[in-house]
Amino acid sequence: MTERPRIRNIADLAKIAGVSPGTVSRALSGAGLISQKTRERIQALAREHEFRPNIMARNLRIQRTGAIGVLIPLGHETGQHISDPFFITMLGLLADALTERGYDLVLSRVIPTDDDWLERYADSGRVDGIIVIGQSDQSAVLDRAAARYRPLVVWGGHSRGQVHCSVGSDNIAGGDIAASHLIERGCKRIAFFGDPTPLEIAQRLEGCRAALARAGLADSLTVFPAHLAAGANDSGITAYLEQAETRPDGIVAASDVIAMSALRALSELGMAVPGEVKVIGYDGLALGEHTVPRLSTVKQDLTTGARNLVDLLLRRIAGEDTSSVVMMPELVVRLST
Amino acid sequence: MTERPRIRNIADLAKIAGVSPGTVSRALSGAGLISQKTRERIQALAREHEFRPNIMARNLRIQRTGAIGVLIPLGHETGQHISDPFFITMLGLLADALTERGYDLVLSRVIPTDDDWLERYADSGRVDGIIVIGQSDQSAVLDRAAARYRPLVVWGGHSRGQVHCSVGSDNIAGGDIAASHLIERGCKRIAFFGDPTPLEIAQRLEGCRAALARAGLADSLTVFPAHLAAGANDSGITAYLEQAETRPDGIVAASDVIAMSALRALSELGMAVPGEVKVIGYDGLALGEHTVPRLSTVKQDLTTGARNLVDLLLRRIAGEDTSSVVMMPELVVRLST
C-alpha cells in the first residue's frame, strides 16, 4: 500500500530514512548514542514497514545464539518416551523462566549411545548454554563436559566431588522424610519402589535406609527396581506385590508416577490404601491430586528450582563461577498414608 | 598438543591445509565438486583439530535457521502451566520426528494477549517453520497468519472454510464413538465434562450430541465445562456430581486428564466405577493405564499425528501446498466403562 520496494534489511530502511545503516542499527537496538528525534523517526518507519532486523545476522555479529539447549538424557531406559509428567512440568517452568530473560528454549532428547554426546552438543554452537534435566547414569559424562564447557547446569542430585554445577533437592533428606513419615504412621515392612541406577534415586534410597536404621528397621527394607517411565512397571509391580512373604505395609516410591502405578496395582489386588498399605510418592506433581486416593508425597519446589537453573546458567554465561544449589524437599500429606 | 593456534574458522583450517576457504567448505559440507583425496584429507584435519564450522554464519548465508518453533497457545485458560500430559507426549514425539529430519525444536509457550502474537513470532525470523499445538480459541488468528505465512501447521480440529493447515483426529467422530459406547453399555443420563470453548472440544461435544440424538436421548445430555488443566477441576466436579437431580450414569470426558479428575471425585463420593457411573476419556495417553480403574478412552494416534505434522510442515517449507489431515480415532475399552 505504501511503497512497492519491501524493506528487507537495515540498509533499505536506511535509504528510505536518509541515514546510514549504522544509524538505523543504533536506533533499533535501543542503546547507543543517538538523538531522540532520529531514533523515534526511524522506529516509527520500521513499524510502518513491519521491518524486523534479521536475527541470524545479528547472532553472527554478536556471537551469541540467544538460545539455551535443554537436554533430557534417557540413559537408563532406552527407547522410552518422555512420558514422565515431571519433565513437562520442569520444561514449562524453564520455558517461562528463559523467555522472561530473553532466551529461546531448544529442546533435545538424547539417548546416550557414546560418551561424548554432551560435548558434541556443546561444540555444535547451536546454543549459548545447556541445561540438562536429570543425571540419569551419566554423571561421568557430565563431569567431563563441565570441566571444559562452562555454561552448563544440571537438574539433579549433588554428590561430593562433583564437578558439574547442579540444582536439585536434597534427595537423601527427601528419602529420609518419606520413610520417617511411614514409620510414624506405624509401617514395619517398607518397600522402596525405584531403580537406583540414576544418582538421584540412589540417594533417595540411601535416605530411606538411614531413617529405617534409626528406627531399628534396617533389615526390613526391600527394594523393587521399578522403572521411572510410566507403563513399564505395571505387570512387575503387581507380580511383586502378589508374593505374600514380601508383602509390605508401606511403600516409598521413587517418583509420583511410580507411586501411581503402585496405587493402581494395589487397587486391583484389593489391598486398601492407606488401610493395609500406605504409599508415599516423590516430586509433588499436580498429578498426585488426582489419584485415588490422593497421593502423599515429598515435594520438590520445581518453580524455584527452574528459576535457580536459569539464574545460575546465565551467570555462568556471563563468566561467573557458580556452585551447586541443594534445596530442601517438603512433606505433603494427603490421603494415601 | 598439536598446534598452538586454535582453529576458529574455516579460513584457519584452509591455511593449515594449504587450500582456499572455499575448498574447505566444499570438503566439509559433503556435497560439491571436489576430489576424494582433498576431501578426506581436510575432513581428517578438521577432526584432528576438533573444528566445527560456525552454524550462525552458515545460517546467515544459507538463509535458514534449522529450527522449528513449537507453540502452545494457552488462550482459554490464562496463567496455567502446560500441566497436561498430552502436551509432553506430543512434544516428545515431535522432538523425535524433527530431530530425525535434522531440525531443532524451539519451544515457546504463548499466552495470547493480543491478536498478532503468531505473526510477530513468524516474522521474528528465529525459525523456519511453526507448529502450533491446539487451536485453543485462536482459530481466527491462525487463519490470518496462515494466509500470509506459509510454513505453518496446526494440531487440532478441522472445520469447513478453515484456512490453516491442520492435523488432528476427527473430533466429531470421536465424540460420537465415546457416547455411542456409553449408550451401548446402557447409560441413559450422560454428562459431557469439558469446556467447549476450544474448537476441538466443541466438536467432540457435537459428536456426542449426534450419537445421543440417534439413540433418542438428545435431551438427557448435560454439559459441565471442566477445565482442561489438571487441578483446576476438582472442587467443581465434586460439587457438580453431588447435585442429585443431575447425577449422570455415564460421563464423556473431553480429555483423559479430565476423566482422571472425574474418577477421583467419584471415588471420594463413594460412587462405583463402572458400576454406578461409567467414564470414558479422550486422547489415549499412557496415563490412562494407571488410573483406578483403568480408563476406557478414545485414542488418537499421536505418533502418526506428530509424523504428519512434521511431514506437512517440511513440505510447506519446500514450497508445496498441503491440505489438512484428519485421522480416525479409535475406541479403547478398559475397565471404566
Add this chain to the structure above:
DNA sequence: ACTCCTATCGCAATCGATTGCAATTGCAAG
C-alpha cells in the same frame, strides 16, 4: 563573529561460511 567542544552520525571493517564464476591443473588423445 570566532573558537572550542561534544553530541550525532557516517564509514568501513567485521562476524564466518557459502557459491557462482573464472582459472588452473591434470590427463588423455592426436
Add this chain to the structure above:
DNA sequence: CTTGCAATTGCAATCGATTGCGATAGGAGT
C-alpha cells in the same frame, strides 16, 4: 610434444547487522 577437455580449486562477492573510529554539525562561551 601439443592441444583439448574436464575435473578441481581459487577468488571474491554475499548474507545482514554491529561497532570503533573518525568526521561533521550544532550549540555554547567569550
